[in-house]
Amino acid sequence: MLVMVWSGLLIYWANDVYKIGWGDTTLVKFFPKSFYQALNVPFKLSQGMAFHFLFMWLFFINGLLYVLYTFFSGEWRLLIPEKKSFKEAWQVVLHDLHLKRGLPPQEKYNAAQRVAYSAIIVMGLGSLLTGLAIYKPVQFSFICAICGGYEFARILHFSLTIGYVLFFLLHIVQVALAGWNNFRAMVTGLEVIKDAAPATVITAVKEQFTIESTKNEGKVEDKETTTNETEK
Amino acid sequence: MKTNWENREFSTDEKSFKKATVQSFIVFSLLFLAGGTAWLWLYQQPKTADNVQPALRAGYVANERLFSKFYSASKESKSFTKEEAVKKVRVNGNVGVGNDFKPDNWILKVAKKPGDTLLITLDDIKALHKTEVIFDFKCVEGWSQVTWWGGVRFGDFLKKYNLAAQSAMNYCGMVTPDGKYYVGNDLPSMLQPQTLLCYEMNGKSLPNNQGYPLRLIIPVKYGIKHLKRIGIIFFSNEKPRDYWAEQGYDYYSGL
Numbered sequence: 354m355l356v357m358v359w360s361g362l363l364i365y366w367a368n369d370v371y372k373i374g375w376g377d378t379t380l381v382k383f384f385p386k387s388f389y390q391a392l393n394v395p396f397k398l399s400q401g402m403a404f405h406f407l408f409m410w411l412f413f414i415n416g417l418l419y420v421l422y423t424f425f426s427g428e429w430r431l432l433i434p435e436k437k438s439f440k441e442a443w444q445v446v447l448h449d450l451h452l453k454r455g456l457p458p459q460e461k462y463n464a465a466q467r468v469a470y471s472a473i474i475v476m477g478l479g480s481l482l483t484g485l486a487i488y489k490p491v492q493f494s495f496i497c498a499i500c501g502g503y504e505f506a507r508i509l510h511f512s513l514t515i516g517y518v519l520f521f522l523l524h525i526v527q528v529a530l531a532g533w534n535n536f537r538a539m540v541t542g543l544e545v546i547k548d549a550a551p552a553t554v555i556t557a558v559k560e561q562f563t564i565e566s567t568k569n570e571g572k573v574e575d576k577e578t579t580t581n582e583t584e585k
Numbered sequence: 586m587k588t589n590w591e592n593r594e595f596s597t598d599e600k601s602f603k604k605a606t607v608q609s610f611i612v613f614s615l616l617f618l619a620g621g622t623a624w625l626w627l628y629q630q631p632k633t634a635d636n637v638q639p640a641l642r643a644g645y646v647a648n649e650r651l652f653s654k655f656y657s658a659s660k661e662s663k664s665f666t667k668e669e670a671v672k673k674v675r676v677n678g679n680v681g682v683g684n685d686f687k688p689d690n691w692i693l694k695v696a697k698k699p700g701d702t703l704l705i706t707l708d709d710i711k712a713l714h715k716t717e718v719i720f721d722f723k724c725v726e727g728w729s730q731v732t733w734w735g736g737v738r739f740g741d742f743l744k745k746y747n748l749a750a751q752s753a754m755n756y757c758g759m760v761t762p763d764g765k766y767y768v769g770n771d772l773p774s775m776l777q778p779q780t781l782l783c784y785e786m787n788g789k790s791l792p793n794n795q796g797y798p799l800r801l802i803i804p805v806k807y808g809i810k811h812l813k814r815i816g817i818i819f820f821s822n823e824k825p826r827d828y829w830a831e832q833g834y835d836y837y838s839g840l
Contacts (some may be wrong), residue, residue, distance in 0.1 A: 355809060356624060362732055364727065365628050365727065366729045367726035368724075368726045368727030369727070370728075371819065398725065398726065399636065399637065399832060399833035399834050400637075402640035402725065402834065402835065403637050403638070403642075403644065403645065403833065403835075404627075404641065406644060406645065406648055406835070407641055407644035484806060489652060489655070489839070489840060490662075490721075490723070490839070490840050491660055491661070491663075491804070491839075491840045492652065492655045492657070492660055492805075492839070493655070494660065494663065499664045503721060503723065504729060507727065527599055537606060540609050540610055540613045541606050541609035541610070542609070551816075
């Protein structure tokens with residue numbers, strides 16, 4: 354994921370026309386010159402394309418394995434939003450912003466997590482489709498048409514990437530706030546439940562996620578795909 | 586009601602829990618490190634003469650092998666109307682189209698085989714059936730423009746000059762008269778019905794900076810493959826030299 358975002362940035366630089374604003378007013382320009390220079394981006398278009406079109410396979414295979422795993426393990430039942438999840442997700446957001454006390458009851462993931470972790474899969478699929486639309490717009494012209502044409506597909510592809518970066522940043526903040534126990538659970542797949550019984554005995558909840566599911570590049574996306582946050 | 590999730594509780598002692606935790610963190614860190622090292626190795630791999638790391642070039646070639654299977658000459662780049670074509674066509678490069686060019690001396694050279702070269706004038710080409718193509722011209726940089734071109738279908742040209750044997754080869758190479766810009770394209774893409782030996786833009790003769798008198802338009806490829814000002818055309822089974830492929834870009838560059 355990190356390599357895809359980085360190489361995508363090297364490509365985007367060559368035609369960096371996107372901005373948020375109206376008329377002659379620019380609110381946010383993607384991206385300022387200093388940003389490019391800090392990340393050593395300029396004049397690396399060919400490098401970007403070479404990396405992008407190789408690592409797209411890793412992105413695809415990793416995503417596919419994750420989806421297959423959640424499907425066959427039954428984990429998807431804990432991840433897919435339920436009818437009430439969208440309403441409850443809002444309550445979780447208010448709670449996390451300290452605007453509301455108390456949380457709706459939850460299983461492994463809270464409602465906001467269910468929505469977010471399912472949305473990221475849909476986004477991943479979106480990146481694959483919009484990517485294919487701009488990679489082979491003639492041979493896969495129907496995909497290009499579904500994505501709203503060549504130029505619009507590029508805008509979608511770019512917007513999804515901004516989405517991942519925001520997701521990642523929020524994710525890091527949430528993990529930091531949730532604390533060590535939670536982070537340990539994300540990595541080990543074991544969560545400690547404090548036991549009233551003798552102090553030497555620990556009751557652990559074995560999650561089906563194990564470290565094996567991070568078998569790939571070990572990049573940032575691994576943490577996302579194996580997230581097991583639980584607040585008990 | 587107990588859910589599956591809650592059923593997965595089990596008891597363990599502190600020692601084995603600690604062991605499991607340490608093991609997990611070691612594996613996690615190693616995978617993280619392995620990922621970083623793999624990327625660094627790839628990034629720092631010395632580039633070959635074609636300006637890209639060998640492993641990344643292998644990636645390009647593997648993608649070409651896969652995606653050329655999806656190639657079909659019947660799939661055309663989307664057509665537009667003349668009104669949709671831009672009036673001001675972007676000029677993105679001038680390699681091979683320098684100002685020292687003498688139009689009066691120009692003649693198209695088609696190398697049939699070593700020692701057998703056809704010489705063809707612009708009027709000869711204009712005498713052939715004219716085809717117009719209005720399509721979204723796409724650049725590797727990420728921009729695109731709807732542009733309107735006129736010329737002779739490359740397939741028609743080959744037929745007219747009895748180049749059937751040549752059209753059975755793998756590649757067609759082109760070089761500018763000054764030798765500074767050169768491309769190679771696979772024959773299936775060259776024979777796609779929108780591929781033109783082009784002498785008109787927006788209904789008028791090509792301007793100098795668009796490759797007067799004759800250029801290539803090949804809508805199933807990125808702009809880097811649309812050579813301006815053709816001097817020599819030749820055919821081969823090996824990949825001809827390609828200006829931007831030598832700068833680290835994908836040789837195939839198919840859309």
